[in-house]
Amino acid sequence: MIHSLFVINHLGDIFLEKHWKSVISRSVCDYFFEAREKAVDPENVPPVLQTPHHYLISIYRGKLFFLSVIQTEVPPLFVIEFLHRVADTFQDYFGECSESVISDNVVIVYELLEEMLDNGFPLATESNVLKEMIRPPNILRSVVNTLTGTTVSAEIQGVIEACVKLSGMPDLTMSFMNPRLLDDVSFHPCVRFRRWESERVLSFIPPDGNFTLMTYHISSQNLVAIPVYVKQSISFFEAGSCGRLDITIGPKQTMGKTVEDLKVTVHMPKAVLNANLTASQGNYTYDFTTKLLVWDIGKLNPQKLPNLRGSLSMQTGVPNPEENPSLNIDLKIQQLAISGLKVSRLDMYGETYKPFKGVKYVTKAGKFQVRT
């Protein structure tokens, strides 16, 4: 199974290593660095690499590579899923998963890794179990004391995140007003499959703390009501090596709720040197090394539609890009699940006290891309 783990930052420094069997020299990572060089973006590094004596399986999370070394046959997803679980655990323990936080808490990290794998085989990966063995550092973290439903749009895909702080062995049953909407679901292991199959209710004894109770997908037959519309025109002129950009965003079907955290990201073609724009609302930034134009709008005001316009300066002598870049839009709508999924009730059995219950719906844009 998993032989060793190296955590590598974006500069290519190995700042953490852990071996579960005999020690493997870090020079094995050279094969990885080679592949990393070849791939322009860190996302493009193949997750599975073959070297003469080992196999390297890596994930890229939060600007860090988690690189595991494998010696024999093992399902690659097994390793990938585990590495993500490791990153999730760090996130859970320290609030974020970054180099600085891992270095600061290196002993806890090491103890965690020790508990999570034994001889390369996963031992304890549940957050609540780990927390009983290894105490997380005291970091103030925002805790939402609710059952939260987040819905992600386009093809609607959502998760139900739970934060449970109940003592004893409460047996919870959660039912929906309209479970038929759900097309495809996957559960936290605490959920009883059979109960769902027969009654369409979620019956479970929750672990303590934050966890993802369920992820779901709404069947594509149901039309997705996209909450905003975008009017854009991006053009590049052959003469004068400049271009023009004009983007307006307006509300479409928001069911009376405000669209928040609106953000437009444009990955500009290489030839675009700089952008000279004016935004009627919010701020924009253009990073000329990564060619990323980010327009942070904030709340969408339906009376005065946000607009971003201006000129783009282009590199001279380079042919104009033939294709216009696509726009990626992020947004959030509080108190609305665009899928229409509604939690009907949450009952508790097995304990006698009265729990506090709450539910919060949020709609977020997932991968909302406007092809231009």
Place this chain on the structure above:
Amino acid sequence: MTAMQKLLQLPVNAVNMVKTVQSQVQGQEEDKSPVLTPDSGQQAWYSALQPDELRHLRSGGTGGGGGGDQEERAPLEEGGGGGGGGFQTQPLRHDDLKEMLDSNKDSLKLEAMKRIVAMIARGKNASDLFPAVVKNVACKNIEVKKLVYVYLVRYAEEQQDLALLSISTFQRGLKDPNQLIRASALRVLSSIRVTIIVPIMMLAIKEAASDMSPYVRKTAAHAIPKLYSLDPEQKDQLIEVIEKLLADKTTLVAGSVVMAFEEVCPERIDLIHKNYRKLCNLLIDVEEWGQVVIINMLTRYARTQFLNPNINESLLEEGGSGDKTFYGSDEDEDEDEEEKEKKAEAAAMAKRKPYVMDPDHRLLLRNTKPLLQSRNAAVVMAVAQLYFHLAPKAEVGVIAKALVRLLRSHSEVQYVVLQNVATMSIKRRGMFEPYLKSFYIRSTDPTQIKVLKLEVLTNLANETNISTILREFQTYIKSMDKDFVAATIQAIGRCATNISEVRDTCLNGLVQLLSNRDELVVAESVVVIKKLLQMQPEKHSDIIKHMAKLTDNIQVPMARASILWLIGEYCEHVPKIAPDVLRKMAKSFTNEEDIVKLQIINLAAKLYLTNSKQTKLLTQYVLNLAKYDQNYDIRDRARFIRQLIVPTEKSGALSKYAKKLFLALKPAPVLESPFKDRDHFQLGSLSHLLNAKAGGYQELPDWPEAAPDPSVRNVEVPEWTKCSSREKRKEKKVEKPFYTDSEGESGPTESADSESDSASGSESSSGSEESGSGSESEESKEASESEEEEEEEEEEQKKKKKKDLKKPVQESESEQSSEEEERKHQRKSKPRKSESESESDEDEESESESSQSESEDSESEAEVKKKKKTAESKPPPKPLKKESKKEKKEMSLLDLDDFEPAPSPQVTPVNTFLSNSLVTDLEGLSLSDSVLSPATIAPSSALKSYELLHRITGEGLSVEYCFSRQPFSPDANMVAVQMQFTNSASSDTKNLHIEDVKLQSGMRVKEFPEIELLPAGETATAVMGIDFCDSTQAANFQLCTHTRKFFVSIQPPVGELMRPVFLTENEFKKEQGQLMGMNEITEKLTLDVKCRNEHAIVQRVTTAANLSRVPCGSDKECSPPVPPPDYPVHRFAGRTVTSGSLVLVTVATKEEGAAQLTVNCEKMVIGTMLVKDILQALTQ
């Protein structure tokens, strides 16, 4: 102990001295140490020492320290000398750390250990601290101890002798009353890679394997592969331990021991037999990682033990050629019999031995299916590969949705899943077609994902969807990612070769790309166009001309070479241009790349042969240039060609055939997916992903030709499992004090147990109890029914057992009996089989059940059909007697599959019908209680299929439908009707669709999407929705094929007009109170003898109507327990589909099978009809 101190102390001193002096000698960087204040008196003292004196000191230390020190010095010096710059800053720090470790304060020790662990984590060498650290192995402070363990495991291998000093501590730990300490002692002990302690490890593992704590047993399982890798000699003894642990009944151990099995003795498949059913049943409650390992192992197991469920299909496909079709032939054949006869015989064999899935095979498929819903991608993938490799063709489809779900996960997960989907989509294209859009590419996808999605899209392309796919491809070509564009062009080329309809469209599109600004795009297009043109060159001479012009501009060597090859190959189509191109090329020859040069030579040769007049001189010139080329390949080629084509006196016979050699018709290239045939690797494996065998990969065996003896999986039921579960509980209670004792101080262990508890979804019992008994049924606990009820059930089980004890005898007899008898028996066993299946299925989700029964039906249908075919087409080669028998059997099969149109509940719990193996299975496992125990959950039972169109009236097309009880997503007010079309005619059926729907007012129908093609012998399913408006009026419509129209109608039983709702008991009573008077119908009845237990009642009611069970006693605190437990009241609730009116059903049982049925419903008609149906269900 004194010896240990002696060993420890002296080397420590020696190390201190050596290290410090070295640091002094090597550099003055100690100021950088973040730990220590640099002013230490000791240092001054040491620095005064000369190297000579130092050597003296060291040897003195060695003398006192004995052997231990010798070992330790080597790495030390290595570290000091070779450690490099980073290391030189360490020694001072090390000194200080040692001091801290030697102190009496735990806080100082802890601080030191934390710093040491941080060093290890950063990959810095801390091996010289070994002696100082190892002393603390017996430290009382648990925090320090944990970190010492971490250190020990990391460095023990390098300092074996010193590591030995810690062993006794662990040996003591193994005897500790606290299970956590026992487990962790074993964990560390087994992680120390020191060969000398192998016997100690072996002993420890053996002891731990029979430990009473399942957590310790789990640790023992983990230790097995560690020991094995340390000393493979121990294999035989380890296998014994594995065998013992495999028999363990706790979910905690199952995953780990199977992992050990896979690493130590994957070839000992025989060890699995007796544990197979248990593993299947435990699977859902095992932790995620264990599930993956178990599922992968069981896939391999099933491949060795069961028959290929698709055997009949492959039989038909192969047409009985070769002896492959003969499996288990029991007749003597004359050698000189003709091949045709053989074929007939083979078909007859298949007929006589229809494929019946082994119940154990079914068990595996059924128990893994819910795991498709797991949050863990690896588990989902494991189930998916199991279905792909093991399930009947018709059932594999269920995995598609789950795999598509994984595509929304992290990109690394997507990468692996897409690799597997790419392989699957070649064999089972239909499975992923509905999800075509999920494979569309986003501009933000990483390149490797884009390329894989392209691969899948290409595999999925067919006549119907190619236009959509090509439109999508068109957008991709504009992408900024050039690698991806190149891959897209390749994909277009593959679509064009595979689908002849679009070949011209694709070609035109590619030709347009030739004027693209990007040279790479053009080059890639040229290469692909070349391949396409090879298929039909005569039609496209203008394209060749166009490409000839491109030679002026295109610089990419591969593209230039391709164009030259094309012109040479088809020079007859472009007689005027070809010589001109050669002229230009001759001019630039010296500057070309090697592959281009070779093609220039080729072009020259071909032109010389066809048009020597114009090109003779040019060719000579080119060959002369090539003669002096730097590359020997090119020189060789020139020499070879000159000899062949230029006639000289010496030229041999070959030159006569030069034209034939060069201008032979070349076969068009086949553009194949790189994923073709990759499924000989087990899907989901690393080897599959790499398309190469990884170390330790276990081959997926081929299906056996004849099934090995299935009885090896029968578990002998030892006396104690037969004792009532109450007795078992008592046993447990005896054990319990042990656990509670040891658990007193062991938080983590307890949590590990309880974690598995909560994760497994079973309820409320304490961790130790759960793991002790291993497999208490979760359902029975959930129901929390009284002891009496339990007893009742136990009695029933006993009865069942008795009945079954008789059966095996029967069966073995029949096996020995004559062929004819066997056939009779088979006829009998057929119904029994299906009965038993549905019996065991009770608690399963309705979906799997329906698919299962469907597939069975379709299988037997196919069987019948096959028989018919051969019977019709061939004169029977065997005596008529037999044939008539076959006919008879066919009739009986038909009878079985005949579906009554009226909804009458199935008579299921006929215990005698349970197959032998299944019952022993159920008894061998205490877990299987759950299958039979009364449940809070309404067990949705077998779905009834109805016939819509008979095979004969449908002229070979038969249609069945069932009410799938699934929500019909396009319209919630509709009832989903699942239809299964079977085309048993000899020709394809096309354009299956619905027309001319005649409905009562208010009713609506959502038609299924047209089925464009149903090949002969295939089956297809479709789902349509019907809004019956809460009435049992039939929906009439015409079912049309491309040739015929059939009038058909679907009339729902009243029980299908509702959907289950979840109500609590109190809610139920409240609602019932509001539906009194006219809305309440009460009927008295006497329950059928077989239907007097809770389970049977629930099962029959939920079969008759789509209702869900109202959990009883879930809110007992609020309502006084009115009904005496002996006579429970069962409540069911639902809502009508269209109007959403509540439907409440109450069955109150009384003495001697008397009962009262009450239905409360606002819609009186529905209520009345429902009463009738349920009454019938309960009394028959």
